[in-house]
Amino acid sequence: MEPLASKIRPQSLKDFIGQEHLVGKEKPLNVAIQKKHLFSFILWGPPGCGKTTLARIYAKSLNAEFYELSAVSAGKEDIKQIIEESASSRKNISGKDLWASANQNFGAKSREKSKILFLDEIHRFNKAQQDFLLPYVERGIITLVGATTENPSFEVIPALLSRCRVFILNPLSQEEIKKIIKRTGFKIDKQSQDWLIGMANGDARQVIAIIENTFNLYGDITLDNLKNSLQSKFLRYDKKGEEHYNLISAFIKSMRASQPDAALYYMARMLKAGEDPKFIARRMIVFASEDIGMAQPTALVVANDVFRAVENIGLPECGENLAHGVVYLSLCKKDRSAYDAYLKAMEDAEKYGNLPTPLKIRNAPTKLMKEIGYGQGYEKYTKEDLLPDEIKNKKYYKPNKPEEKLK
Numbered sequence: 249m250e251p252l253a254s255k256i257r258p259q260s261l262k263d264f265i266g267q268e269h270l271v272g273k274e275k276p277l278n279v280a281i282q283k284k285h286l287f288s289f290i291l292w293g294p295p296g297c298g299k300t301t302l303a304r305i306y307a308k309s310l311n312a313e314f315y316e317l318s319a320v321s322a323g324k325e326d327i328k329q330i331i332e333e334s335a336s337s338r339k340n341i342s343g344k345d346l347w348a349s350a351n352q353n354f355g356a357k358s359r360e361k362s363k364i365l366f367l368d369e370i371h372r373f374n375k376a377q378q379d380f381l382l383p384y385v386e387r388g389i390i391t392l393v394g395a396t397t398e399n400p401s402f403e404v405i406p407a408l409l410s411r412c413r414v415f416i417l418n419p420l421s422q423e424e425i426k427k428i429i430k431r432t433g434f435k436i437d438k439q440s441q442d443w444l445i446g447m448a449n450g451d452a453r454q455v456i457a458i459i460e461n462t463f464n465l466y467g468d469i470t471l472d473n474l475k476n477s478l479q480s481k482f483l484r485y486d487k488k489g490e491e492h493y494n495l496i497s498a499f500i501k502s503m504r505a506s507q508p509d510a511a512l513y514y515m516a517r518m519l520k521a522g523e524d525p526k527f528i529a530r531r532m533i534v535f536a537s538e539d540i541g542m543a544q545p546t547a548l549v550v551a552n553d554v555f556r557a558v559e560n561i562g563l564p565e566c567g568e569n570l571a572h573g574v575v576y577l578s579l580c581k582k583d584r585s586a587y588d589a590y591l592k593a594m595e596d597a598e599k600y601g602n603l604p605t606p607l608k609i610r611n612a613p614t615k616l617m618k619e620i621g622y623g624q625g626y627e628k629y630t631k632e633d634l635l636p637d638e639i640k641n642k643k644y645y646k647p648n649k650p651e652e653k654l655k
Contacts, residue, residue: 252460253453256431257301264305265431265452266298266424267417277302277415281309286362288385290370290394290404293417294493296451299395302417303366306393312362315390319372324380330365331384363390370394371403378405385411397493398527419450419493428452432459440471447478449494495523496531503532504539508578515574525566529555532573542647543583550576589645596639603636 258264261271261278270277280287291299300316307314315330367373373381385392385408392412396403400414420428425448429441436444436459448455462469462477495518502510515528529551536551554573558566612623633641 252432253456256428256433256456258305259308260305264298264301265427266420267302270415270417271302277306281306284310286310286312286391287413288392288411289413289415290396290400290409291415291417292396292398292400294397294419294450296448296453296455297417297420298452299417300366300368303364303393303395307364307366310362310364312364312391314364314366316366316368318368319370319377320368322367324377327365327377327381330363331389333363364393365390366393366395368395369397371396371398371400375405378408382408382411398524399530402526402530420448420452421450425450425452425455429455429459432456434459434463434469436469437471440469440474443471443474449497451493495521496528499528500531500535500539503535503574503578504582506578506580506582508575511574511578512571515570519563519567519570525558525563525570526555528570529558529573532570532577535577538587539582539584540577540580541583541586543581547577547580583648585646585648592644596642600636600638603638605636606634609634 261281264271267277269275271281272278279285291302293299303316304314317326317330381392382405384390392408394400394404394412400409404412422445425445426441429436429444444455444458447458458474458478459469462473465477466473495514499511499514499518502508502514518528519525533548533551533555536547540547550573554569557569561569607621608623608625610617610622612618617623635642
């Protein structure tokens with residue numbers, strides 16, 4: 249029987265829900281699909297936000313041959329098979345005489361179907377596997393569409409990343425999840441619907457799976473039946489990491505609340521389920537600056553050292569390093585003042601655009617620049633406000649008073 253998620257999967261952008269910044273009118277993926285523009289790209293976003301659906305819609309719009317692999321289970325041989333099939337009409341897969349007689353054969357080549365490889369969880373491919381894929385993407389033998397829940401700048405080799413455009417996808421909003429629930433076709437009361445939306449955490453796939461599982465088990469979609477079906481073992485945690493955002497959220501919030509026991513538990517849950525320990529360590533680095541900040545500046549040093557230890561040692565021993573770091577970060581006092589200041593400064597950067605920098609703090613490497621006032625009147629340790637005139641005396645950073653720091 250065809251899964252519900254497959255039955256209701258959108259076949260075109262007209263039916264796609266969410267990611268308006270990418271698929272809305274005149275937005276990049278919309279334009280690429282409308283113009284049938286062939287290029288390699290990576291979709292980076294949380295689970296259940298539409299990465300696979302967008303890849304399929306893109307391939308369909310180009311009438312391309314679509315190959316779908318998961319980097320969790322695929323290897324070089326799977327890639328090689330696709331590449332050899334893709335290159336079968338060319339003289340030599342190694343690249344020799346690859347584009348020979350291009351002018352004479354242009355009409356025939358233009359009629360060939362494009363080959364699009366969708367590689368889900370591309371961050372699971374190691375360096376050697378990515379190196380193997382690189383030359384074929386570079387030559388245009390295949391077009392790569394990658395999907396990842398991890399920052400591609402950390403997990404994709406620079407040479408491959410430079411040949412792909414990266415599109416960032418957002419978790420689906422509550423209103424968008426509501427539309428997807430409606431699309432399933434099941435009659436669901438408001439209380440159950442609200443529970444589903446809250447539980448979803450922006451993940452449409454999880455919502456659809458729970459609705460389908462509840463219907464198969466109980467026949468009726470009620471709040472009690474939804475909660476009971478969620479307890480089924482196969483929905484508790486996907487070992488491939490599809491639902492890791494739920495646990496990483498609990499992990500971060502436990503450290504923020506200075507509760508090392510809860511943080512250790514959620515960390516252990518993730519590791520037991522097969523989560524990449526480097527992902528956990530990266531979130532700890534972010535947490536050290538975002539939540540601890542000026543209350544304990546050396547927390548960032550500790551978090552960085554934990555990450556390096558995880559890289560060098562690996563599982564299972566690196567669990568000890570993670571535990572050490574988790575307890576330390578949990579017990580640190582918390583101060584978000586630096587992070588809050590950054591967010592306020594970013595708001596003004598977006599609001600005011602390119603405000604002119606005061607002349608006295610501009611660089612003056614040439615004689616002309618000096619003559620027109622660049623760098624004149626600059627004092628190293630001045631107390632004068634150095635912000636642009638339009639936002640003079642604006643205060644972003646407001647340090648916490650000692651009594652305001654969380655314990």
